[in-house]
Amino acid sequence: MQFIHAERSHLPPTSDLLQLIERSAFVGVWSVDAALRCLSWSDQLAAMHGMPAGYAPPAEDALRHFVPEHRAEVEEQLRRCVEFGDPFDIEVQIEADGGRRAWVRCIGQAVRNADGTVSGVEGLLQEIAPAGYPLDTLLRHTVSMGGALGSGEAFVTVDHEGRISFLNEHAAELLDGGDTTLLGRKIWSFFQKRARLALEERIRHALENHEMLELEERDAQVNHCLELRGFPFSGGLALHLRDVTARREAQQHLRLLEGSIARLNDIVIITEAGPFGEPGPRIVFVNDAFERRTGYTRAEVLGRTPRLLQGPDTQRAQLDRIRAALEQWQPVRVDLINHTKAGEPYWVDLDISPVWDGARRLTHWVAVGRDITERKTAEEKIQYLAFYDPLTQLPNRQHLLDRLQVAMQETLEHGTHEGALMFIDLDNFKVLNDTLGHAKGDMLLQQVSRRLRGCVAKGDLVARLGGDEFVVLLENKAEKPLDPLTAAKAVSHRILAALGEPYVLPGYLHHSTCSIGVTLFGKGASSVNELLKQADLAMYQAKAAGRNAVRFFDPEMQAVASAHAELAADLRQAWRDGALTVEYQPQVGEAGRMTGVEALLRWDHPARGRVEPSQFIPAAEETSLIIPIGSWVLEAACAQIAAWSARPDRRHLSIAVNVSVRQFRHPDFVDEVMTCIRAAGIEPSKLKLELTESLLADGIEVTVAKMGSLKAMGVGLSLDDFGIGYSSLSYLKRLPLDELKIDREFVKDILTDANDAAIAGTIIGLARSLGLNVIAEGVETIEQRDFLARQGCHQYQGYLYCRPLAIGQLEAFLDETKGTAAIPEPSSVGS
Template sequence: MGFAAPMKFRTSALDITTRLFWCTKLVVLICLFTPPAFAEASKVNLQLKWHHQFQFAGYYAAQAKGFYKDAGLDVNIIEGGPGKPALDAVLNGSVQYGISDADVLMAHMHGKPVVAMAAIFQHSPFIIISREDSNIHRLADLMGKSVMMKHDLSAVQFDAMMLKAGLDPTSVRFVTHTGQLDDLINRKVDAMAAYATNEPYRLRARGVEPAIISTIDYDVDFYGDTLFTSRREIETHPERADAFLKATLRGWRYAFDNPEEIANLILQLPGVKQSGATQESLLAEAKSMRPLVMPDIVDMGHMNTERWSHIAQLLVRLKLAPDSYEPRKFIYHYATTPNTLNTRWIAFGVAATLLCVMLVILWNVQMRRQVRMRTEALHAEIARREQTEAYLKISSRMARVGSWVLSLPEKTLYWSEEVLDIHECPPEFAPTLDSALAFYPEEWRSRIVQALEECLQKGDSFDEELPILTCKDKLLWIRIIGQAVYDLHGNITRIEGAIQDISAQKVAESRIQHLAFYDSLTSLPNRQLFIDRLEHTLAYSARTSKSGAVLFIDLDNFKTLNDTMGHDLGDMLLQQVAMRIAGCLRESDTVARFGGDEFVVLLHELSGNHQEAAAQARLVSEKILISFAHPFQFSGYEHHTSASIGVTLFDQQPTTVDEILKRADLAMYQSKAAGRNVIRFFDPEMQALIADRVEMEEDLRNGLRNDEFFLCYQPQVDNQGRLLGAEALLRWRNPKRGMIPPSTFIPLAEDSGLIVSVGNWVMYAACKQLVLWAQQPLTSSLTLAVNVSAKQLRQMDFVDQIVEVLNVTGANPKRLKLELTESLMVNNIEDVIAKMTELKNIGVGFSIDDFGIGYSSLSYLKLLPLDQLKIDQSFVRDVLTDPNDAVIARTIIALGKSLNLQVIAEGVETLSQREFLDNYGCDAYQGYLFSKPVPADEFERDVVQTFEHF
């Protein structure tokens, strides 16, 4: 009992002392950290580049955790979005700070007073995303496709990628970016510009697997999400800029250390949940940001002048910025002017220190308690960091990346376990600077030595991709980055950085390059690479007296092999052809495949003498033809083929790639016309003919539009001399060229594809004539024969077209006879029979035109719903003088009789010819003996009246 009172007294005294201590401490804190009444928190505005998402987590963390408030700032965070560029807002003064991309640099290059303060993304998050099932995996796959693109730096990065890949951006069809993934999911566009941090996740969440084309794959790596301000803000409020930047970077570090907390914070922001964001999607975004921001490898917000200069040079190459630019006054450096606000705090704190002296004893009482609490917190922090380091080591091993440090002035080198593993060195290996440099092949070593020297002397950071030979003599590609570290006096004390194994990436790049420049079937250079080499050869020839040559090689009858034996054998033939052509060339020459069965050869450094160069080119061409003389073997099948070769020479005289290829192509067609398996050199006269052919093709198109065509009619009579009908023959009267014979314009129409339009016109005109004849007693029973081309008959809707013409004109189908050539029977005979049968059922008749000069299989002939065979005039012409023609004519008549078909002979010009054919049972005749082809009015006036007397 005697000790109870004193104990109670001491407890009460300690309790009072504690309370007094905390009250006093509160007073001290208020004195030290509450600024004077006139120094209120500085209000600033920060505009984001887009809507709220984890992409801007650091700014939310700095605001929510009070880092801005601790720095004396009242920060208002404003959302960005379409039509609200942060760059404009900063420049017009409505906000002090903004987030944008490298377009800040572009603005500075055009004289705008902007300053880059920090780059959050060390690697560009910009990607081109498409559906995996769209088969778009590289830039070349976007040719002719639609791409949704923003009109900002996204388009700049895309153009830079296309430039790196050697592709033309105008070959892509751009669509204004709506920001809606549905446009891609529903295939309204083929691809879209996106961010690697969230769009792939959102696409997968919708059940669509994405395909990604990254800027990094094409060596286009801009800084991303750059924090920037105006030169006015730096000059007028240097202490505020310092405070804002430090608080922001502190916020970013907190955000990456506590992603779950910040994700929940973002979900409370206006509009976030409504956009469909969840904690899972925000954490997925945070995870995908980490390798782009690299918070564990480089300082948060890191930037260097050299990389900005590299980006600037790329913008200059794209003609988006002026030449001769140096990014001076563009990168922000911490202000050195005194902080007047802190000065006031310190002055005010001096007064408060006097009060602290009175409370030293009470402070010491609490010190032990504070030490204990801080020790416990320190142990917890150590445990957390050890766990983080363990996770980081696992990540580093998986990513094949490790750290290194070069300490100065001793130049001692430290490698992490991951770097030792990349170099395939034993754990006990102690690297030195010399032994580390020895891993680089001699021809590459100078680059890393120069980078280290510039870092030591100037403090320049470096980022290089180099090959190494490991301790086990394995060739790898690594990416090595390094930066200088300074002491308080501004002296460089060490260089530190990271090394990453990028061998897999290099293999992928090599594969992409091979796909872009080489033919996948033959592994020969493709058109793009060939044109590039031809341009270099032209430049070389212009500087020297050397000549060159281009050989255009086209396989003869390649389509027949594909159609009869299948595409697999066709591909095998192309592969063997590629090897044989390559075997005939020098190492300095180039052979490329342009597609299909077209190969092109570039002969380099031929003689400066034109005749000698031609002889050299001919020698190579003959070697190629000779190599084709041996049959090609395909697993038990033997195939013979030949080639047609067109050759053109070039020298120091100015010319273009397109002109050279056009000449070689024309020469190849001249070779085809000469009978194939021959060599032809380019002939200027041939070019003139081709130019005239192109002009005539355009005249042919205009002729259809301007109603320059008309029909003539040649009578067909029976063996009693009675008029049966006529054949409709097309004629063309051109205002400039006059009457153009069918033998000139019909082949042109066939080659150009206009024969379908011409054939439709003829069918309408013929059926209209049948309707007119049906209205007159003398012509109402006549039939009209109309020629049908192969391309017409192959039209899927050929039958529907004929039926429509008959319905529109009102012509009697029983008076219409379609004349088909034998060549139509070669391919897809089942389709031909089906179409003929369908028309036959409504009354249309059929005749085989020019019978005997083409290909006819009797087994097919008996299946065709024919009415008539027409003996070609080439047999009728010499039927009295050539025994062979006589036999053929008799055989055709006999064949027709046996198949119960009518037989008509065309080209009958003499009575003797008619009598000969009549003796063997020919049923009808057509030719100049009866009448030449005449217009409709003359046919009705003269021909019909003449045959009425028979």
């Protein structure tokens, strides 16, 4: 809390004191109205002017009794008191009837109405040197005046040589600490040595020329600062001494304080302690920082109220706090929006404190304001970043969760409305980022956000969760709300259409679609997290349906998801327990000669039994468990190749290992393959990696580069399940492949379905034209093998030759067939 306090060494008497002084000799009391017309005139004042008791001058003659050369000064002081409320204390001459003149001390102060406006001036006249009075009369009057005023004023008379001829107790105390045996000493001897010569010269000049004297000096005894006022008379010089040490020190402190305040970086405003109605306390001081920050000059604001700094966005609640505190004469501190002269808003940390005089009367209010605009701007930015996405300017995840929580709570408590939550994911967004760069990806997201906002009604929420995921919250609060299912269908189809329009990016026209999952909430509302999971699950169903689609959540979908989650948990436990195994299925060439095997992952669950790879491999992909599992299979395959390399009858065998998309895209995959090969000490050509066509869906440049690195190492590369995925001739010719693998789906009906037969033939012809080997999987009958052989395919894998075997069974099988021998006919092997 900051207080700025300054005391005046002299204040005009209050009205109560004026009434007391009115009963004292040689002090006259008067008052005038705001037009300077005389309102009252005491008997003592009449006596000073040689008038009888009860005399009152005409109203318009308030200034007539002052000598002509002093009337203008008195009038000026009166007008300033009326206009600005400034008190005054001056010495002038009056002229009584008969031409007698006398020096008087004229004191005045403002008289205010209840609303604080000045209604007039009241004051007193104190006669200080009536011309022609004998010395003893003058002294008596002076002592009488001193007693009447109760001011403790010191009085001294000196003769024409400057020697003291009279002094009162107050004078003795000031000059020499109370010694009254000072008569006859020269007055200047009591002052500091450096000032004595100048003081002597001034006093002698006043005595010789019969002139008044006024100066300040410090005495030599107690180092007081004394004000001397001298009035010549026939016996010498009458001197009034006043101790102004405190006043001078206060003035010095005030000057230092004002200088310091003027240089503060904080804004300082001092107002009078006026009433709190309209227009309010008026400004009496502002510092330089105020002028710099607000654009107002001192001249423009002095006499006005601080309301000129307020604007339409100034907080009413904070203004009410200030008013309440001021009415209770209490300090107050607020953060407030003010405005410059140009209308620019700025924030201040405003600290307002009362200022009291020595009698505990409230005199002023001091407001110190620190400019906190930068801090508030930073706080607002932090607040914005906490709840909004900086790229799209949409609400972020936290904002969505808060809003959704409120919406669901209202629905649960009041049943006011039902709503829908829509989860939106851009299709193939990663392709754009990988091919055109993240800058264009960001531009696309910004355009998507604008289109989404245009698809919803006012009051509905569009949020960005992150990446290319958006959420729309439809609260359905209209006066005649639609059925939430109907509303969600309408909005989702608008979104599909809007997001399906081409996007104009620099130098590129991009086409994109989205997949939308929708869940409803209202009656029997779920938790926020459950709703998000439901919408997310429905969105993945839309993806699985071919993208650019909408799917609504239903309980069966949740049951499937729960079962999938349970399967993923069991798979993780199986991996920890070492319950996964690898089986190997032979691959054969012409005349049934075995050329290698394919390593196949197997999982036997204690309760579920054998779990098909088509069930648990997707779960492993989604949980990223496929990466450590794939590494383990790769290491096992390399170790097995190394074991076979030590046997002449088996060193020709290769092992094919399936590589998942996630595993292949891992940054360390190529290094991992190289490490496995070196650790096992095998020929790289004996390892064959089977890649799926889904690798070609996006990131083709990275895929080609990695495959090129593997090819350079000597590793064989096979494209698995060819024909059912994303392959195109333009991609295929760029890949450094060794082999194409015909999917079992085409082989199964190759003898009965002309389309499957045509596709198989086309794949074989394509492989031959590209110089690639071709192998068919799922071969179960001699007829299928013979058909494929007629088309030019001479490598096979399937139950026609052998089912997948554990390594021990495989070794026994190899021993039985002597490794290099042809595999027996199906009747001998089994199906």
